[in-house]
Amino acid sequence: MSKTIKQLSVFIENREGRLNEVLGLLGKNDVNIVALSLADTEDFGMLRMIVSDPEKGREILKSAEITAKLTEVVAMQVSHASGSLAKAMEKIVDGNINIEYMYAFANGDAASVILKSDNPQKVVEILETNGFKVWEADEAYKANQ
Amino acid sequence: MTAIPKEQWKERIRDPKIECASRDEMTALQSERLVETVKRVYENVEFYRKKMDDLGVLPGDIKGIEDIGKLPFTTKEDLRDHYPFKLLAVPNERIARVQGTSGTTGKLTVVPYTQRDVDIWGECVARALTMAGLTKEDRIHICYGYGLFTGGMGLDLGVQALGAMAIPMSSGNTKRQMTCMEDFEATAFACTPSYALHLAESMVEEGVVDRLKIRAGIHGAEPWTQEMRKKIESILHINCFDIYGLCEISGPGVAMDCIHQKGLHVYEDYFYPEVLNPVTHEACADGETGELVFTTLMKEALPLLRYRTKDLTDITHGTCDCGRTLPRISKFRGRTDDMKVIRGVNVFPTQVETALLAMGTVAPHYLLIVERENNLDVLTVMVEVDEHYFSDEIRKLDELKTKVGNVLKAALGVSVRVKLVEPKTIERSEGKAKRVIDKRDLS
Numbered sequence: 001m002s003k004t005i006k007q008l009s010v011f012i013e014n015r016e017g018r019l020n021e022v023l024g025l026l027g028k029n030d031v032n033i034v035a036l037s038l039a040d041t042e043d044f045g046m047l048r049m050i051v052s053d054p055e056k057g058r059e060i061l062k063s064a065e066i067t068a069k070l071t072e073v074v075a076m077q078v079s080h081a082s083g084s085l086a087k088a089m090e091k092i093v094d095g096n097i098n099i100e101y102m103y104a105f106a107n108g109d110a111a112s113v114i115l116k117s118d119n120p121q122k123v124v125e126i127l128e129t130n131g132f133k134v135w136e137a138d139e140a141y142k143a144n145q
Numbered sequence: 146m147t148a149i150p151k152e153q154w155k156e157r158i159r160d161p162k163i164e165c166a167s168r169d170e171m172t173a174l175q176s177e178r179l180v181e182t183v184k185r186v187y188e189n190v191e192f193y194r195k196k197m198d199d200l201g202v203l204p205g206d207i208k209g210i211e212d213i214g215k216l217p218f219t220t221k222e223d224l225r226d227h228y229p230f231k232l233l234a235v236p237n238e239r240i241a242r243v244q245g246t247s248g249t250t251g252k253l254t255v256v257p258y259t260q261r262d263v264d265i266w267g268e269c270v271a272r273a274l275t276m277a278g279l280t281k282e283d284r285i286h287i288c289y290g291y292g293l294f295t296g297g298m299g300l301d302l303g304v305q306a307l308g309a310m311a312i313p314m315s316s317g318n319t320k321r322q323m324t325c326m327e328d329f330e331a332t333a334f335a336c337t338p339s340y341a342l343h344l345a346e347s348m349v350e351e352g353v354v355d356r357l358k359i360r361a362g363i364h365g366a367e368p369w370t371q372e373m374r375k376k377i378e379s380i381l382h383i384n385c386f387d388i389y390g391l392c393e394i395s396g397p398g399v400a401m402d403c404i405h406q407k408g409l410h411v412y413e414d415y416f417y418p419e420v421l422n423p424v425t426h427e428a429c430a431d432g433e434t435g436e437l438v439f440t441t442l443m444k445e446a447l448p449l450l451r452y453r454t455k456d457l458t459d460i461t462h463g464t465c466d467c468g469r470t471l472p473r474i475s476k477f478r479g480r481t482d483d484m485k486v487i488r489g490v491n492v493f494p495t496q497v498e499t500a501l502l503a504m505g506t507v508a509p510h511y512l513l514i515v516e517r518e519n520n521l522d523v524l525t526v527m528v529e530v531d532e533h534y535f536s537d538e539i540r541k542l543d544e545l546k547t548k549v550g551n552v553l554k555a556a557l558g559v560s561v562r563v564k565l566v567e568p569k570t571i572e573r574s575e576g577k578a579k580r581v582i583d584k585r586d587l588s
């Protein structure tokens with residue numbers, strides 16, 4: 001079972017209604033969105049999503065001529081104990097891993113964080129040896145359903 | 146047949162006295178011919194007499210080729226305005242034939258020739274065929290169209306002058322083309338590069354390639370890429386040559402490339418080429434891109450002074466590896482119509498394309514937008530982000546923006562704003578993308 005998960009990354013222009021179009025397209029085709037983060041710049045936006053079926057999501061967007069790709073990320077479970085995220089980050093930095101970006105999402109009662117790094121496998125290894133839990137792909141895609 | 150590698154090529158030169166003349170010899174010949182041409186057009190063509198009078202230039206002011214800059218320009222519109230025979234420099238009865246072109250606008254441009262004009266045209270094509278290694282022993286299959294269009298007729302005249310055998314097929318009917326090419330044992334063929342490729346692919350399908358005797362292809366009349374040339378050459382195992390011409394000046398055979406493919410040799414003893422800055426009209430240095438302008442030096446029926454082709458190229462003087470001293474023009478880089486002047490700098494869309502191509506393996510779709518903000522020209526390049534360029538990291542997309550901006554600034558000499566847009570944002574008309582939008586109101 002894969003411990004890294006596939007994020008659907010989408011390039012969108014900053015124009016009105018574009019985000020809705022992308023989300024609507026996925027919804028209409030029964031691709032559910034588990035987690036979502038939108039990063040904005042002056043002229044374009046970056047939509048990052050964990051969805052129920054990443055491959056299908058990408059195909060749907062591709063056939064609508066929307067630029068999308070799959071990115072390997074790690075979904076870490078964060079316990080409610082204070083400072084646990086900070087501790088995890090510390091261990092990752094100690095392992096000489098560069099975190100490009102991260103965003104949080106709720107999975108039932110548990111909080112989770114998506115981590116994009118230059119070495120996802122190593123991140124999983126570091127987290128697990130230090131007692132943190134990561135979501136397996138199948139669990140992550142089905143979260144909140 | 147098999148293509149002949151450059152190393153084993155035996156160069157043939159039809160007129161070494163002209164084609165390998167020293168610069169001084171050529172300048173003397175051109176000067177003598179220009180002086181005579183100017184005198185003749187001033188005396189016989191009202192249009193030029195008026196133009197020269199307006200500029201205050203008399204035939205006596207033109208003492209040699211170095212004075213060419215004093216002469217007026219001629220444009221395609223001038224030819225259309227004087228349709229059909231109002232620029233004729235000889236009495237009507239001396240016209241031996243007419244050829245013409247409908248161009249892209251559909252309006253006809255007609256070009257009259259005297260018998261001597263026709264003979265010189267044939268001589269130029271014969272030089273070109275010789276450059277392709279052909280002799281009187283050869284059988285040349287011509288699948289350019291015959292008619293008003295100069296392609297078929299021009300090649301035919303060249304084959305006659307060479308003393309070879311012409312197979313006047315004209316265009317179309319690919320099956321019959323293949324049958325005749327095989328049955329008549331053609332050793333060379335001439336047509337547009339796109340038709341050559343189509344023909345080559347059809348020959349593979351029919352399995353006739355190995356039965357052919359073809360060893361050379363002469364192609365022109367439309368732009369083609371090096372990739373197309375390589376493809377035709379590798380399918381048919383032949384050498385392909387690029388022939389150039391325009392009916393206003395004569396027809397195919399104004400220039401042709403040799404086996405070394407270092408630009409197209411211009412027959413400058415008949416057609417004097419200038420490459421001019423499209424804005425200032427000053428002569429460009431060798432290697433510098435500008436508009437190609439021709440002056441005919443021997444034409445009788447329709448002599449043209451400084452005819453502006455609107456094609457962008459550069460010129461190189463100096464002896465070629467083939468031994469010829471005829472100057473060489475590069476493959477065209479576009480048309481002056483597409484050029485934009487931005488803050489005094491000439492910008493051609495093709496420069497953008499070349500620069501973007503050099504960045505990676507895939508040429509992104511792009512659109513140039515020229516605007517004026519606070520009396521300053523602003524150039525924005527919209528670049529479509531396809532899967533090839535897309536990254537889920539904003540930092541990398543920002544790097545791409547910076548890189549595109551830097552590459553374009555280096556290539557164009559003006560600052561460029563880069564805007565990344567989604568694929569298919571940029572409108573395409575019939576597969577051909579519009580490359581520039583000028584929003585400046587310069588009126």
Ligand SMILES: [Zn+2]
Pocket residue numbers: 402403404405407410465466467468469
């Ligand atoms: Zn040469």
